[in-house]
Amino acid sequence: MTTPATTSAVGRNPFSRPLQYLALLVYMCFLAFPLLFLLSTAFKTPRELRSPDAGILPQSLTWENFTSAIEKADLYTAAGNSLLVAVTTTLIVTLVSLPAAYALVRFRTRLRAVATGWILLSQVFPFILIIIPLFLLMRNIGLVDTLLGLVIVYAVWALPFSLWMLQGYVAAIPVELEEAGAVDGAGRLRTLAKIVLPLLAPGIVATSLFTFINSWNEFFFALVLIQDPDMQTLPLALARFVGAEGQVQLGQLAAAALLACIPSLVFFLLIQKRLTAGLLSGAVKG
Structure with a gap:
């Protein structure tokens, strides 16, 4: 015998849960992007930062910005x-x-x-x-x-x-x-x-x-x-x-x-x- 709860569960849109997870993932990426961009910029060399063709990710990791920032400020x-x-x-x-x-x-x-x-x-x-x-x-x-x-x-x-x-x-x-x-x-x-x-x-x-x-x-x-x-x-x-x-x-x-x-x-x-x-x-x- 099919109960109303079972009927509602069967009739539920099968794409609702994946869409919810997708929306949550997009929202998390939106919130995390500034922090990730800050992280990427912190490890770029001064030459990469001045270059208009530089990508989002640094070509090589450098700790120079961290040491300079700590000493200067x-x-x-x-x-x-x-x-x-x-x-x-x-x-x-x-x-x-x-x-x-x-x-x-x-x-x-x-x-x-x-x-x-x-x-x-x-x-x-x-x-x-x-x-x-x-x-x-x-x-x-x-x-x-x-x-x-x-x-x-x-x-x-x-x-x-x-x-x-x-x-x-x-x-x-x-x-x-x-x-x-x-x-x-x-x-x-x-x-x-x-x-x-x-x-x-x-x-x-x-x-x-x-x-x-x-x-x-x-x-x-x-x-x-x-x-x-x-x-x-x-x-x-x-x-x-x-x-x-x-x-x-x-x-x-x-x-x-x-x-x-x-x-x-x-x-x-x-x-x-x-x-x-x-x-x-x-x-x-x-």
């Missing part, structure tokens, strides 16, 4: 500064936005409406409107040309969106779970630690990833607030490969940009496992 120092700023900003934003998001969702007060309005309003203003008063303020308190000043600016700028992200994760947790914990005799802190935090793991990971990548790649604030070469971040170091007359040292720039992508990719790969673990933990706890 002092990428080690710049990468260390960027890593310090990004990690510190991520920790501050996560530690501040986590309890704030929980309080905004669980406690219905007048402050909640004000905070929500501040979150939405802060996302409207472009950088250019605040950069001059921001620079004057940071100069008056002595935080220009310091990584601490950059961390403060990044944290304040990333906090509203991170808080907005975490609000959605907190709101998705049923309040009945916390009430059940209270009935079982668990206090507020134990309920938060044993029930809420495991369920919030995906949100914490997503917020940390967003904050880290934005802090790692940010250029405009660093360009205005940092003039000391020893304090420059990685995006500022990459800008050195563009000359005053618009001449770009393409090979060295591609090599430096490729090296700059590695920490973000590694951080994403490491945190992706924790994101999956957090999702599974939340499903079991719920």
Whole structure:
């Protein structure tokens, strides 16, 4: 006897699954092309880069662009500064936005409406409107040309969106779970630690990833607030490969940009496992 499910499975288009895989493959190639082009350019010789007849793939692999880029732009120092700023900003934003998001969702007060309005309003203003008063303020308190000043600016700028992200994760947790914990005799802190935090793991990971990548790649604030070469971040170091007359040292720039992508990719790969673990933990706890 043929069931409706069997009939629908038989009547399904046999080309639908291959077309789906083909569309996915095309999309992946579209996303991967800039990275592959960057990789190819980084290994080309200066002669190949100047030649109009050069193909997409390099004729011979050379590490000259990488060594020149590291020596010229002092990428080690710049990468260390960027890593310090990004990690510190991520920790501050996560530690501040986590309890704030929980309080905004669980406690219905007048402050909640004000905070929500501040979150939405802060996302409207472009950088250019605040950069001059921001620079004057940071100069008056002595935080220009310091990584601490950059961390403060990044944290304040990333906090509203991170808080907005975490609000959605907190709101998705049923309040009945916390009430059940209270009935079982668990206090507020134990309920938060044993029930809420495991369920919030995906949100914490997503917020940390967003904050880290934005802090790692940010250029405009660093360009205005940092003039000391020893304090420059990685995006500022990459800008050195563009000359005053618009001449770009393409090979060295591609090599430096490729090296700059590695920490973000590694951080994403490491945190992706924790994101999956957090999702599974939340499903079991719920």
